[in-house]
Amino acid sequence: MDAATPPFEIFLAALPGFEPLLAEEARAVGLPGVQEVPGGVTCTGGWPDVWRANLALRGASRVLVRIGGFRAFHLAQLDKRARRFPWGDVLRPGATVRVEATCRRSKIYHAGAATQRIVRALVETLGAREAEEGEAAIRLLARIEDDLVTFSLDTSGEPLHRRGHKVAVNKAPLRETMAAMFLRDCGYDGAEPVLDPMCGSGTFVIEAAEIAAGLMPGRSRAFAFEDFAGFDAGAWGAMKAGVSPRAPVQRFYGSDRDAGAIRMSRDNAERAGVAEFCTFACHPVSDLAPPEGAPGLVMVNPPYGARIGGNRNLLFGLYAALGGVLKERFGGWRVGLVTSDAGLAKATGLPFAAPGPEIPHGGIKVRLWKTGALG
Structure with missing residues (x-):
């Protein structure tokens, strides 16, 4: 996970209705190739762009990255190809993961069965551990649509509205x-x-x-990407240190x-x-x-x-x-x-x-x- 990694698709999730405003903000912080899509914004970049999005965006709910995929027409094929997927490029051995699969217009139609196959592949090839209910874990999203399996990782962890500062809240707080x-x-x-x-x-x-x-x-919170394989803590620290606050006049x-x-x-x-x-x-x-x-x-x-x-x-x-x-x-x-x-x-x-x-x-x-x- 370094700056030399080829660009990949980044998805900035937003509440429906906020897509144009989030696209405007994403361009303002310098994210490349910004496009509005239903439910958020896409851009194309590398890991430093993922870090910047999590650090700097105020309107995104989460930042997801597409890490690859393949075609699969039945569960046995999903099992076989999931075992060959290069999980080690992004996940550390022994990582605690939570797999969430969705199926649409595909020969593989049972999301629960698909989830089981992917979890088994992660456990047996990477030594990963499936998260228990309520346990903190890296979220792997598997979308199976038109027989195409696409894997994405949630790089944020906790939703991004949780800045880490607002501990006390009143009724019905605004995020x-x-x-x-x-x-x-x-x-x-x-x-x-x-x-x-x-x-x-x-x-x-x-x-x-x-x-x-x-x-x-x-600035004050941790992110899921800090637990990914090859995470460059030094470069991340330098990115955070490069931001200079100022004293408002008003x-x-x-x-x-x-x-x-x-x-x-x-x-x-x-x-x-x-x-x-x-x-x-x-x-x-x-x-x-x-x-x-x-x-x-x-x-x-x-x-x-x-x-x-x-x-x-x-x-x-x-x-x-x-x-x-x-x-x-x-x-x-x-x-x-x-x-x-x-x-x-x-x-x-x-x-x-x-x-x-x-x-x-x-x-x-x-x-x-x-x-x-x-x-």
Whole structure:
């Protein structure tokens, strides 16, 4: 596993609806050959590109690499060819693996039986060990479609929204990957202040501060690729060390009526290394006031009733109050609002453009509603 390895296909998984934004981000960090596909983005590169994608991308859910494949028309052929596959090029002897097979339009139609054959090949040729339920392991994905077997490895391990900083969370937390894509969709590039008047555990505020400070999202966590065969720890360390953070000139603001949420936000910002750039305060929306300085972006994910917040009818007053405060006091600021309910968004009275695509979030679909600079 080195820079001289021939280029291979890299798949950057994303929530449906985020593909264009992730493609834009992937190009911005210098990944080659970026193409949008359903469910994510593909590019072609080598292992350093895989490392960079895991380290630097804020919107990807996982990074997968295609390591090869072959045709197989029956289970005996799958067994034989899986035993000849060069597993040792990417997996270490004795590796703990979890095989996940899918079959579609193929003569091999039983995914469970296919999984058993591939696991047996790994155990008997590489000395690998099949992971037990709930055990950490390297994920090998086998897709059998039109009799073509394709193997991919999950290079991320834990999902990429788990940055390693947000330990304390409130109800129905927004994933960091979602927050990053919504910020990007609002045109945020780190050069302006961001304020969240219902900050919960601080996700929008912390994500914005990290972007402004040039902090890589994957800086504090481990990745599955570190356990692959031939992993170059020195080159990986040099890549991480080559990123230079900076001190933002602007600040980032979060408020919430729940004192517990403010404590969580402060603790999470401290772990993320951005506490010195962030201000959190406990007060209701009615006490909201713009900070001194140039206007920026109000980013908010209010309760929508579908998951938290209780009776939907009671939320109309909350949204109307939020909209009234923003229209009255936040001239020059832009607004991004995430909700599952178009009626609640419209209750703010804010001049929203047409909403963005539906994005799955914990069993429901949410959309981003955004304005230009308020008058």
